[in-house]
Amino acid sequence: MATRDISPSSALGSADTPGFHVELAADRPMALDSGESIGPFTTAYTTCGTLNSDKSNAILVCHALTGDQYVLEQHPVTGKPGWWELMVGPGKSLDTDRYFIICVNVLGGCMGSTGPRDINPETGRPWGLDFPVITIGDMVRAQALLLDHLGIEKLFCVIGGSMGAMQVLEWAARYPDRVFSAIPIAGAARHSAQNIAFHEVGRQAIMADPDWRRGNYLQEQTNPKSGLSVARMAAHITYLSETALHRKFGRRLQGREEISFGFDADFQVESYLRHQGSTFVERFDANSYLYITRAMDYFDLAAEHDGVLAGAFENTSVRFCVISFNSDWLFPTDESREVVRALNAVAANVSFVEIDTDKGHDAFLLDEREFHRTVSGFLEGAADHRGLARK
């Protein structure tokens, strides 16, 4: 399939989203799970480290719902360090002196990869809700096209947390020959009813915002900031544990001595959430939020295999390391254990660690020593089996 490097026609130009941009599916549109197809489309990605001569040291990092490709690089909008700089870098668990790290903005995203805020070539207007509904499988298929473009036949490892873990599992199930090892973190093989419910609250908040304009806010030059902000606030609660939230804020008041008997942000936790919401809208697109949450809702790896998850991993040669956090109530350990059971049922090579932490779902982004040790150790063992030279 022919590809060419281009400047994307997206709302955020390549100058706004540093890193690489490549046009994929230029010759032949890529079929989507919905039955529609898309192409050509732009994929934005970043890399760090050096690809070795036989291209055997590539690690694909899959980002979460509101993540992006700036895994180590400074974020172009917020100016903050990369979202996984604790994990990725020289001498870190994903050691850039040793491995070649690739991180791709997902299809449907809003940081340079084609998504609903880009121009629909057929109409010359932003896609909005005309953008096809995409799935985790579609995101992964797009990433596989990128690997074809980069000439990487087999990934040494594919790793990711939360929605990233869904992509990891999808990769292992769909392209077992292209994955040597897989680390799904704080994930699940399907989105639970509770998770779908939380997403629906977020989507309804966006769609209830009069500035959403049935998805046409770009054309009508509005921005459903309050809706997206509420969606982020609700979601953010689910990323933290009750313990962590209480430790951080308790019932402490924000900038006042007494409660106000009103609806200002009396409590620190309210102020914190409002801040989370208002900064989020600066870097994220409301329609992308709808599309990506939907992709997660539709994820159910067992569905294609008559509801038997093990069927997705039949005869797999992938080495798995499944990781969960005991205070994560959004993707609880039981969900990871389901994956482990399915892998055991096909006698797959699997490790499973539940990390003891009170930081909740977001622990995968934080400084959790035991977690990082686990990832390093697993990769070390996998590198030995893959025949990657030690540093």
Add this chain to the structure above:
Amino acid sequence: MSSDGTSVSALPRRDLELIAEMVTDGSRVLDIGCGDGALLDHLGRHKGVDGRGIELSQAGVNACVAHGLSVIQGDADTDLEHYPDDAFDFVVLTRTLQATRNPREVVSHLVRIGKHAIVSFENYGHWRVRLQLLLNGRIPVMGADEGFGWHDAPNIHPCTIRDFSAMCEELGLSVKRALSLSRAGATRKLRSAGASANIRGEEAIFLLTRD
């Protein structure tokens, strides 16, 4: 396994050394209750074994995975049913059987999942244990259970070599090899639950198959 992840030449326990000798080179091994992974590490390095482990303690699992071993957190009583038949050449259960809720079911799973099962356990038929009960009138504890009382000892199903042999017979398993160990590490072959081994052996190792 030492703390820097390099293997030490000798295994920390005599029963593990004997078990390592029973495992054939290049085989697939599942070690249930693998602790810090010493046996798996040894088998991987010295016998080219493709090893997996199950361990109950979080600390043990993390240590294993951080050292590159394939180990999951799990429980012999609940997790074995998820493994397919004949998935491994050897399934190893060391000093864990007596701590399971249903030892008979666990052993049935071992020989189902593995072509061979290797089981080591402390022998409550040892003369010192018999003497403890006779003289003190208190339920004896031994091995890993020393320091515990009858009410909190991990070994909830103590057994003797003769008890174990009888169960294997009931399950229709064949005993390919059986050894008893003394405290000093001396071993002797067992002949069909010999009365003398059941008195003098402090620990036993059985190599079993389904038929």
